[in-house]
Amino acid sequence: xxxxxxxxxxxxLSRVLAGPWCGQNLADLGAEVIKVxxxxxxxxxxxxxxxxxxxxxxxxxxxxxxxxxANRGKKSLTINLNHAEGQRxxxxxxxxxxxxxxxxxxxxxxxxxxGYAALxxxxxGLIYCSVTGFGQTGPYRERPxxxxxxxxxxxxxxxxxxxxxxPGAGPMRVGVPVIDIxxxxxxxIAICAAVANRAVTGxxxxxxxxxxxxxxxxxxxxxxxxxxxxxxxxxxGNTHPxxxxxxxxxxxxxxxxxxxxxxxxxxxxxxxxxxEDLISDARFAKNVDRVRNRTTLVPxxxxxxxxxxxxxxxxxxxxxxxxSGPINNVAQAFANPQVQARGMQxxxxxxxxxxxxxxxxxxxxxxxxxxxxxxxxxxxxxxxEILEKMLGLGESERARLRAAGAI
Numbered sequence: 001x002x003x004x005x006x007x008x009x010x011x012x013l014s015r016v017l018a019g020p021w022c023g024q025n026l027a028d029l030g031a032e033v034i035k036v037x038x039x040x041x042x043x044x045x046x047x048x049x050x051x052x053x054x055x056x057x058x059x060x061x062x063x064x065x066x067x068x069x070a071n072r073g074k075k076s077l078t079i080n081l082n083h084a085e086g087q088r089x090x091x092x093x094x095x096x097x098x099x100x101x102x103x104x105x106x107x108x109x110x111x112x113x114x115g116y117a118a119l120x121x122x123x124x125g126l127i128y129c130s131v132t133g134f135g136q137t138g139p140y141r142e143r144p145x146x147x148x149x150x151x152x153x154x155x156x157x158x159x160x161x162x163x164x165x166x167p168g169a170g171p172m173r174v175g176v177p178v179i180d181i182x183x184x185x186x187x188x189i190a191i192c193a194a195v196a197n198r199a200v201t202g203x204x205x206x207x208x209x210x211x212x213x214x215x216x217x218x219x220x221x222x223x224x225x226x227x228x229x230x231x232x233x234x235x236x237g238n239t240h241p242x243x244x245x246x247x248x249x250x251x252x253x254x255x256x257x258x259x260x261x262x263x264x265x266x267x268x269x270x271x272x273x274x275x276e277d278l279i280s281d282a283r284f285a286k287n288v289d290r291v292r293n294r295t296t297l298v299p300x301x302x303x304x305x306x307x308x309x310x311x312x313x314x315x316x317x318x319x320x321x322x323x324s325g326p327i328n329n330v331a332q333a334f335a336n337p338q339v340q341a342r343g344m345q346x347x348x349x350x351x352x353x354x355x356x357x358x359x360x361x362x363x364x365x366x367x368x369x370x371x372x373x374x375x376x377x378x379x380x381x382x383x384x385e386i387l388e389k390m391l392g393l394g395e396s397e398r399a400r401l402r403a404a405g406a407i
Contacts, residue, residue, distance in 0.1 A: 003030015004368040011097040015043040019103035019131045020070040021184030027073025028361040028370050039078040042379040053353045061352040068376045075382035085406035087112045092391055095122045103131040106141045116206040126204040127194040129187050135210035145211050147177035154215030159222055162237045183214040244290035249305040256310050259323040272320045273304045348375040
């Protein structure tokens with residue numbers, strides 16, 4: 001067995017990010033993932049560029065970096081879902097799959113005879129995961145949805161950014177499409193749970209995962225702050241609403257993140273900083289006191305941090321066991337020795353680029369380790385292999401379907 005889900009086959013009808021991220025997770029876990037794309041154009045994200053991947057000669061290929069981020073480990077097959085024979089092929093493939101992922105608008109696939117009810121008649125054990133903006137129920141279910149919209153509608157943007165009155169203040173989206181990613185993660189968890197349940201009951205089921213739901217769930221402690229008080233939390237920049245000091249401080253040559261998650265860590269920090277007097281100060285002795293007296297403590301610590309450079313602070317605090325770190329750019333993050341040691345950058349052969357650098361999976365298994373084998377596919381790369389292996393379609397039949405526009 002290679003990977004904990006190597007016994008699972010997935011039909012991935014999704015595109016862009018949330019659904020494909022889920023499919024990529026399952027591929028990382030060992031599942032055979034068949035990505036069904038539109039003929040000629042493929043996944044929408046194939047056109048999201050620049051940047052484009054480059055070959056060994058430094059020339060741009062037709063493969064965009066965005067698409068490469070969410071489709072490693074998959075096999076690509078193009079099928080025209082508007083064509084009756086294309087719909088038939090999807091039904092025949094679904095009959096031989098354990099999981100189907102789709103992120104079409106509510107009701108779209110039912111018009112093609114590819115909704116859950118229709119496919120469950122063919123394959124009662126099928127786990128059918130629908131990923132949408134607003135879910136399969138509720139007044140917004142027919143609306144299209146995107147990550148940016150979810151961040152705004154669920155309140156996440158109201159919590160992100162500098163506080164009112166500060167330079168650059170205003171609602172801000174997170175720098176990566178975090179709701180697409182978290183929705184894909186929730187979908188992955190739901191699918192794994194449904195696979196475990198099917199092992200007991202023998203039955204599949206319909207999973208309903210939505211961007212808006214996922215963003216509301218992601219509010220976590222800030223959501224609970226509202227539920228506990230009835231008041232919406234405010235933007236507070238790089239500080240923490242319930243822990244002090246837990247924020248960015250300017251240093252002599254840059255900036256540092258200090259994360260004193262408890263009183264013991266604050267005490268250790270004060271010793272490193274040469275400010276043992278703050279430990280016994282009644283205004284700062286306990287975290288609850290430091291939160292109440294944040295506006296008094298923070299300027300004191302800002303002055304302390306300006307006395308040394310970032311590297312010197314990180315070394316001293318690391319030796320004392322106090323959580324801290326620099327604010328790296330992306331290049332510095334990939335160059336970090338810990339990131340490299342954990343295998344978070346990999347390389348795989350690619351038919352157009354020769355070899356492509358990719359991000360690795362963060363999941364580590366002792367008994368069923370993840371093996372990255374397939375780079376994100378070029379459009380339709382595995383069509384003949386899939387159609388012959390799974391459906392027994394010979395060369396002449398595949399040629400007929402291509403001529404008819406079904407594939």
